Amino acid sequence: MIDFSLTEEQEELRSTVERFARESVAPVIGDLYERGEFPYEIVAAMGKMGLFGLPFPEEHGGMGGDYFTLCLALEELARVDSSVAITLEAGVSLGAMPVFRFGTDAQKAELLPSLVAGERLAAFGLTEPGGGSDVPGGMRTTARLDGDTWILNGSKSFITNSGTDITRFVTVTALTGDREISTIVVPNGTPGFTVGKKYSKVGWSASDTRELSFDDVRVPAANLLGERGRGYAQFLRILDEGRIAIAALSVGLAQGCVDECLRHVRERVAFGREIGRYQAIQFKIADMEVRAHTARVAYYAAAARMLAGEPFKKEASIAKLVASNAAMDNARDATQIFGGYGFMNEYAVGRFYRDAKILEVGEGTSEVQRMLIARALGLPAS
Numbered sequence: 001m002i003d004f005s006l007t008e009e010q011e012e013l014r015s016t017v018e019r020f021a022r023e024s025v026a027p028v029i030g031d032l033y034e035r036g037e038f039p040y041e042i043v044a045a046m047g048k049m050g051l052f053g054l055p056f057p058e059e060h061g062g063m064g065g066d067y068f069t070l071c072l073a074l075e076e077l078a079r080v081d082s083s084v085a086i087t088l089e090a091g092v093s094l095g096a097m098p099v100f101r102f103g104t105d106a107q108k109a110e111l112l113p114s115l116v117a118g119e120r121l122a123a124f125g126l127t128e129p130g131g132g133s134d135v136p137g138g139m140r141t142t143a144r145l146d147g148d149t150w151i152l153n154g155s156k157s158f159i160t161n162s163g164t165d166i167t168r169f170v171t172v173t174a175l176t177g178d179r180e181i182s183t184i185v186v187p188n189g190t191p192g193f194t195v196g197k198k199y200s201k202v203g204w205s206a207s208d209t210r211e212l213s214f215d216d217v218r219v220p221a222a223n224l225l226g227e228r229g230r231g232y233a234q235f236l237r238i239l240d241e242g243r244i245a246i247a248a249l250s251v252g253l254a255q256g257c258v259d260e261c262l263r264h265v266r267e268r269v270a271f272g273r274e275i276g277r278y279q280a281i282q283f284k285i286a287d288m289e290v291r292a293h294t295a296r297v298a299y300y301a302a303a304a305r306m307l308a309g310e311p312f313k314k315e316a317s318i319a320k321l322v323a324s325n326a327a328m329d330n331a332r333d334a335t336q337i338f339g340g341y342g343f344m345n346e347y348a349v350g351r352f353y354r355d356a357k358i359l360e361v362g363e364g365t366s367e368v369q370r371m372l373i374a375r376a377l378g379l380p381a382s
Contacts (some may be wrong), residue, residue: 047118078252
């Protein structure tokens with residue numbers, strides 16, 4: 001039986017992040033979002049709170065918590081803003097976690113402390129312009145070993161946290177042989193490594209997302225992360241974990257829609273009374289709460305299997321699929337309840353609507369999640 005109750009420490013952490021999001025993020029994020037500015041001060045504050053170090057042991061400067069506790073923090077942040085939440089999620093699960101999972105002791109000692117402290121960020125370079133979900137078949141980036149140096153050529157797209165002033169490196173997946181994929185750490189500023197301009201995105205406007213290119217980029221052979229040829233298995237592990245985190249973020253957005261609607265329907269008057277008194281509105285909000293609750297149960301269950309050391313690939317895909325759908329559906333319904341105000345960026349639900357769609361695409365599309373679930377059920381690959 002899964003115990004869905006939180007420990008005293010987890011509840012304290014959840015409450016602390018909820019208060020931080022409400023008092024420190026909510027008042028400023030609308031302006032940052034509108035201008036497309038990265039929230040450096042908020043990131044620094046999250047670093048001082050220890051949020052970037054939540055799932056890492058104290059020996060690496062972490063908080064000694066676990067991945068589920070990180071998910072609780074992501075949910076509370078996303079109830080207010082997803083740009084901030086995805087910056088934390090990517091900084092931990094895609095930036096620091098590959099080093100922690102697969103790095104040597106020397107790599108961990110050199111790279112982890114500043115990431116865990118939230119002083120620096122790292123990114124994970126997997127997706128390519130012509131590849132999308134077609135990995136490894138669509139991978140074109142190569143890394144050739146020349147003596148004691150890797151020489152990288154290729155490009156990556158849609159890479160989060162890759163071009164901020166505090167980004168330290170990108171972990172790049174590359175072909176190091178015939179159908180052999182490896183992961184290599186490429187520091188920002190390395191000659192031949194070009195970070196493109198920020199994408200003009202529909203949502204997540206206050207997060208950093210860019211295209212990267214590699215033109216005869218040379219890094220030491222010691223920058224190989226983990227075993228050569230194990231890159232495919234490595235990023236599958238990272239993505240499975242990340243899907244639970246994205247599910248938590250999605251639940252936060254879905255619950256944030258409920259929060260905003262509950263406030264709005266008690267204030268908005270139409271046809272002589274508060275709109276929250278109309279059954280049509282009540283039923284819509286009830287459905288929104290059901291979606292958020294169901295998605296939360298799904299990611300709690302996936303995280304429980306992960307922490308218990310049990311297989312969790314299917315459960316992670318279920319959680320990501322259910323939660324991202326809930327976020328999109330709730331954002332649509334919240335915008336409808338707000339009417340014309342929901343179409344204005346100054347209202348949180350307007351941002352929620354813009355932010356929700358990417359949750360059905362990033363870290364594995366909804367179609368990929370259905371494919372993974374089908375294969376876990378023993379159905380043949382098409």
